[in-house]
Amino acid sequence: xxxxxKEFVWxxxxxxxxxxGAVNEDGRTPSIWDTFSKTEGKTYNGxxxxxxxxxxxxxxxxxxxxxxxxxxxxxxxxxWPRIFPEEGKYNPKGMDFYKRLVDELLKRDITPAATIYxxxxxxxxYDKRGxxxxxxxxxxxxxxATKLFEELGDAIPLWITHxxxxxxxxxxxxxxxxxxxxxxxxxxxxxxxxxLLSHGEAVKxxxxxxxxxxxxxxxxxxxxxxxxxxxxxxxLAAQYADGFSNRWFLDPIFKGNYPEDMMELYSKIIGEFDxxxxxxxxxxxxxxxxxxxxxxxxxxxxYDEESMLKAENVPGPGKRTEMGWEISPExxxxxxxxxxxxxxxxxxxxxxxxxxxxxxxxEDGRVRDDERIEYIKEHLKAAAKFIxxxxxxxxxFVWSLMDNFEWVxxxxxxxxxxxxxxxxxxxxxxxxxxxYKEVILSNSIEY
Ligand SMILES: CO[C@H](O)c1c[n+]2c([nH]1)[C@H](O)[C@@H](O)[C@H](O)[C@H]2CO
Numbered sequence: 074x075x076x077x078x079k080e081f082v083w084x085x086x087x088x089x090x091x092x093x094g095a096v097n098e099d100g101r102t103p104s105i106w107d108t109f110s111k112t113e114g115k116t117y118n119g120x121x122x123x124x125x126x127x128x129x130x131x132x133x134x135x136x137x138x139x140x141x142x143x144x145x146x147x148x149x150x151x152x153w154p155r156i157f158p159e160e161g162k163y164n165p166k167g168m169d170f171y172k173r174l175v176d177e178l179l180k181r182d183i184t185p186a187a188t189i190y191x192x193x194x195x196x197x198x199y200d201k202r203g204x205x206x207x208x209x210x211x212x213x214x215x216x217x218a219t220k221l222f223e224e225l226g227d228a229i230p231l232w233i234t235h236x237x238x239x240x241x242x243x244x245x246x247x248x249x250x251x252x253x254x255x256x257x258x259x260x261x262x263x264x265x266x267x268x269l270l271s272h273g274e275a276v277k278x279x280x281x282x283x284x285x286x287x288x289x290x291x292x293x294x295x296x297x298x299x300x301x302x303x304x305x306x307x308x309l310a311a312q313y314a315d316g317f318s319n320r321w322f323l324d325p326i327f328k329g330n331y332p333e334d335m336m337e338l339y340s341k342i343i344g345e346f347d348x349x350x351x352x353x354x355x356x357x358x359x360x361x362x363x364x365x366x367x368x369x370x371x372x373x374x375x376y377d378e379e380s381m382l383k384a385e386n387v388p389g390p391g392k393r394t395e396m397g398w399e400i401s402p403e404x405x406x407x408x409x410x411x412x413x414x415x416x417x418x419x420x421x422x423x424x425x426x427x428x429x430x431x432x433x434x435x436e437d438g439r440v441r442d443d444e445r446i447e448y449i450k451e452h453l454k455a456a457a458k459f460i461x462x463x464x465x466x467x468x469x470f471v472w473s474l475m476d477n478f479e480w481v482x483x484x485x486x487x488x489x490x491x492x493x494x495x496x497x498x499x500x501x502x503x504x505x506x507x508x509y510k511e512v513i514l515s516n517s518i519e520y
Pocket of ligand 1: 088091236237240294295367368369370425472479480488
């Protein structure tokens, strides 16, 4: 049995576009994901977040479910297009939804953890010269974040400026898999820079407002990368893949500079870094209160002369989830140790960890998701080992509370510990929810 620290935060996580639905309600206007998901061929079977889990209307039921499971904290995201449906036009009705949600959480002693941006950029922002490509996006974002701090500030103890800047920039403007679906690496780095800059400016605004009892941080998706062999060229491939996935975001935030090796590599591809202005890195690296870590899997690479990063993925030997991601709990331990050693002694939260498996409701109405229980248990063991060695890990949020819109995969991939029947919107606690309830109650895991 492994006991967790007394105040360890047991949470669950979701995001606005993935669960809320009600995309035209109370003044909300389209986000880039509304338009992207409605674009032919972009999502599985043309799935969209139009209805999703209908959480906008069912939030009381969903908070009740969280109470039943016993979660101590709930990480959700706020939909920017509900708060500012048009540039400069605040929509109190949109804010009221989040006030109602936070009230329900606080009534049940569930700590709200709010992500300010989880990819649903308002379409009006994108229509103004490409959203995050426009340096004005920093100003638009700070106006949005400041209004949230004014209206919800001290009711939310944990504020997360951004969810996964890597996905919101590289995956979205460079690789093209996510909205807005651009495939231009220079654009990806410009978007990444403006997202990081908006993070720093929002932290500065948060500090000036002196919001009692609340903390602010950022959530990064981090993927430990291992060389396929001890060959020097494979180690170089791993260095570049690590820079691509991790250091390009960790270094500016915690070291106040972009990594030299990646600047050199990228300069051959994108030319001048003329979008980086005097003082930007000082802003990006303003001190934060915690780091959110989203961990799912690791990468293994071998040298590939032809590829931009000189790296080619090599499949790992471990079992895989429905997403095809190798299950590697020990890599979570390696990641946390590295962050502690090379980047920060600040409190960390695992703000997302979870897995998609083939879930089905059996005759008796149960969902026997033993693989998900195993996945979460093994990653909690890795987390516990880090804590035992003095690691400053303060909490763990399962991705996800409930099955939801899994971006390009639509509703075909289920990550929830609560099953959602999308025909009826019925929620069913999977065995993993019942197991997680026991973990929280005992503040420990049996193995
Ligand atoms: C490599 O996985 C990424 O870090 C990642 C995985 N996930 C995420 N980021 C996003 O934050 C969530 O919105 C996804 O639903 C979730 C599951 O795919």
